[in-house]
Amino acid sequence: MHPEVDEILEYAFRKKLNYELLTNGLLPDKLFDVVKKYSVPRVYISLDGAKDTYINVRGIDGYDLVLRSIELIRNMTKISIIYTINPWNDQKDLDQIIGFCKERNLDLRIGIYNNMEFFDTTKRMHENDYEIETDVDISTFPENQEFLDLYKHWQNGDVLLPCYSIRQELVVYPNGDIPICQNKQIILGNLNERTLDDTIAAPDSIALQKEQKYCNGCWISFHRKFEVALFRGIRYIPKAIVRKILGDFTLPKYWNGQKRVLGPTEHNEERDTEFSRDAEKVI
Numbered sequence: 001m002h003p004e005v006d007e008i009l010e011y012a013f014r015k016k017l018n019y020e021l022l023t024n025g026l027l028p029d030k031l032f033d034v035v036k037k038y039s040v041p042r043v044y045i046s047l048d049g050a051k052d053t054y055i056n057v058r059g060i061d062g063y064d065l066v067l068r069s070i071e072l073i074r075n076m077t078k079i080s081i082i083y084t085i086n087p088w089n090d091q092k093d094l095d096q097i098i099g100f101c102k103e104r105n106l107d108l109r110i111g112i113y114n115n116m117e118f119f120d121t122t123k124r125m126h127e128n129d130y131e132i133e134t135d136v137d138i139s140t141f142p143e144n145q146e147f148l149d150l151y152k153h154w155q156n157g158d159v160l161l162p163c164y165s166i167r168q169e170l171v172v173y174p175n176g177d178i179p180i181c182q183n184k185q186i187i188l189g190n191l192n193e194r195t196l197d198d199t200i201a202a203p204d205s206i207a208l209q210k211e212q213k214y215c216n217g218c219w220i221s222f223h224r225k226f227e228v229a230l231f232r233g234i235r236y237i238p239k240a241i242v243r244k245i246l247g248d249f250t251l252p253k254y255w256n257g258q259k260r261v262l263g264p265t266e267h268n269e270e271r272d273t274e275f276s277r278d279a280e281k282v283i
């Protein structure tokens with residue numbers, strides 16, 4: 001947990017901010033204390049697999065501590081388990097975590113490992129033969145399912161969604177730098193020099209966001225679930241109107257924002273070729 005967790009939460013609590021806490025859950029008693037003291041409305045706890053996998057991924061045997069954290073705060077706040085599909089876990093792990101969450105009626109958020117520079121990742125994702133089994137039923141959070149369903153299509157170049165999350169989902173690094181997104185080292189400003197509001201409203205920042213609108217360069221859940229949810233929400237609006245308002249996009253024809261009935265790879269030939277995927281042309 002962050003060494004200044006108390007100061008940070010105390011500030012958020014006092015200012016009545018809309019805040020949530022992400023944790024690896026390795027300090028159950030400390031977690032219990034801060035959740036109680038600052039009435040933390042939601043806690044995200046990472047759990048990337050069954051016990052053996054957990055040890056392999058995290059490098060320490062903290063699985064039971066995570067479980068204890070969950071039990072301790074279960075009745076005090078909302079909990080979301082974060083499961084990140086990564087090169088070291090597999091379908092059995094995902095099934096186990098889905099079962100674990102269902103049994104305890106916990107919300108589950110699923111992400112996919114990425115090569116964000118800030119995370120110092122060495123193993124590469126997306127461009128290897130690592131297979132993700134997406135045929136899972138995750139009813140608690142529909143964007144999970146769709147986010148996974150669309151992943152292969154995105155890898156194949158059959159999904160293009162304009163990036164609106166960069167205007168909504170902000171990231172601040174520990175040194176105060178504000179990157180345009182988790183994946184790009186384009187720095188919009190630094191909190192030590194300018195406020196967050198001023199940085200975001202700055203003409204340079206807006207110009208950069210416009211420039212990156214059709215980037216489509218990552219499938220990071222923190223960012224791209226925003227677009228998945230956005231396009232899901234407007235799936236009944238005629239495409240021409242959506243294009244006028246939000247810009248060009250490409251989605252597989254079968255995808256209508258509802259539960260998938262066939263596996264994504266079976267649909268590759270059905271991609272929506274009616275529309276240009278050459279985003280540069282439609283900016």
Ligand SMILES: C[S@@+](CC[C@H](N)C(=O)[O-])C[C@H]1O[C@@H](n2cnc3c(N)ncnc32)[C@H](O)[C@@H]1O
Pocket residue numbers: 022023024045046047048082083084111112113114115116119121
């Ligand atoms: C950045 S962590 C922050 C919470 C906590 N400090 C922790 O260690 O889990 C939040 C989530 O990001 C996930 N994560 C870590 N490295 C990642 C990567 N390279 N790509 C995608 N997700 C990653 C973790 O699995 C975790 O569930």
Ligand code: SF4
Pocket residue numbers: 163165166180181182183184212215216217218219220223224
């Ligand atoms: S799609 Fe591009 S601009 Fe948007 S979050 Fe991903 S890398 Fe950043």
